Amino acid sequence: MPAPSRVSLPFNRSLMKMGERIAVAVSGGADSTALLLALREEAAVLGIGISAAHLQHGIRGEEADGDLEFLRELCSRLDVPFHVDRVDVPAQAAGNGETIEEAARNARLEFFDRLMQQGIVHSIATAHTQDDQAETVMMKLIRGAWTEGLGGISPVMERASGRLIRPLLPASRQDVLAFLKSRNQTWCEDSTNASTVYTRNRVRGALMPLLREFNPSIGATLSATAELAREEHARWQPEIARLLQQLVMPGKPVRGGGRAVATSPEEQGVAFELERLRGLDLPTRRRLIRAAVERMGVRLGASETLRILMLAGLAPPETPPDPTVPTKPNSRLQLAHGVRAERSVRELRLVRVSDGGPNR
Known part of the structure; x- marks a missing residue:
């Protein structure tokens, strides 16, 4: 059987700065695996240094250990430095009165901040895709959101320690899978993605397929809505700052x-x-x-x-x-x-x- 033809992965190259050291936040899933491969392939052209960063959340036991071993082997094959840390997210959630999702997000941000504060990397690249963006906008709509909320996932998040960048937002899930298939690259499946306990999983598994019956391009449509909302919010910011100073x-x-x-x-x-x-x-x-x-x-x-x-x-x-x-x-x-x-x-x-x- 002939090898599948190599396809490119759409990503936002403008977010990368020449000479920058970037750690790709990897879980072992399809999206982060694809982003790591794509940036590694084009690192020389972009003039960037690439590494990978993985946080063990202490939630999935042996399954998470398997993901870690997969990532160690992948990074070794790609000759990419691999940064790993562990945290007990359930214990942090209980101690801080947070949900598991909140505690996991805060733990990841603390891990990323440490890598940037220590000068190991300048930026962290997360593998949020167009599908993630569409799901986020729908969740914001369901809860009731202002313009900035409808802006969903920003391509860049500035933090005191450095930048979080989301170069994969232009890519759909289909783009990711086609890219991985063309490179004969496997990935890990997170069993919690099938759990209906999490709102995002219910949106992904039930609501988005229904919306695609009305608009097959709903992902691109909602992503465009998010971009317009971010532009509107950015346009208002200097005007409100001026009025606050006056009033x-x-x-x-x-x-x-x-x-x-x-x-x-x-x-x-x-x-x-x-x-x-x-x-x-x-x-x-x-x-x-x-x-x-x-x-x-x-x-x-x-x-x-x-x-x-x-x-x-x-x-x-x-x-x-x-x-x-x-x-x-x-x-x-x-x-x-x-x-x-x-x-x-x-x-x-x-x-x-x-x-x-x-x-x-």
């Missing part, structure tokens, strides 16, 4: 003039003049309120932002009344994560009292 006032007014910035070290507070907010359109009001609270370390959802607008008398006229939201001056509204909104005759004040815990 936000620290703390609250005090008798005799001036403003009190905080009543305790744990309290943060800012205020807006209601009349100046009233002169802005609704999308700008929403973004200003969200940006002000985000600077305090909390991200507001759409419903919470609407409740603040209702308290301030700035919600759209067609908004149904909410008996839990007061609408008269000198009222206050308690929200999640220690955030409180207060309305006076002239101002909307946003306060956060920190409890010292993480906010998500």
Whole structure:
């Protein structure tokens, strides 16, 4: 039987910098295996150094040990340096009050940060594909997301330690499998990918096949939607920063003039003049309120932002009344994560009292 013709793997070459040392985050699955092979093949042309990074999560026992052995052999054959670390994700999840998914993600980021902080690599390349992007956008839509949420997986994530890059976002799952087949390259299957406990697996196994019946190119369509959403969000950012600088006032007014910035070290507070907010359109009001609270370390959802607008008398006229939201001056509204909104005759004040815990 003739060998399959070699096919190329679509990936974003512009994310790579000449002279950069890049570690490919590998699990042994098809996507990360394909990315490692593709970057290794073109490393000389791109002028980059390639290594691989693998984190054992302490979740799948002997199956995970098999993945590790597969990756050791692959990296040895490719003559690629291999960085490995182990962590007990279930124990971390229990200790930090996180889900397994949250704890695993945080553990991976800590591992990547260490590699970059120690100067071993400059960047980490993760193997997120077009299919991953489409699933992410659908999950955000289901939960209810703002524009930045619909932006899904960003091609680049800047961290204090370095960059996380996602060069494989242009490639579909079919592209990945065709590439691996053309090189007679095997990969490992993660048994947890079949578990319906995880939302992403249910989206991947049930929702996406249904959507493809309506649009066979749904992956590319949702990926394009994500790109548009990221562009829209980026366009708003400098405008909101400018308006915040002009409109936000620290703390609250005090008798005799001036403003009190905080009543305790744990309290943060800012205020807006209601009349100046009233002169802005609704999308700008929403973004200003969200940006002000985000600077305090909390991200507001759409419903919470609407409740603040209702308290301030700035919600759209067609908004149904909410008996839990007061609408008269000198009222206050308690929200999640220690955030409180207060309305006076002239101002909307946003306060956060920190409890010292993480906010998500």
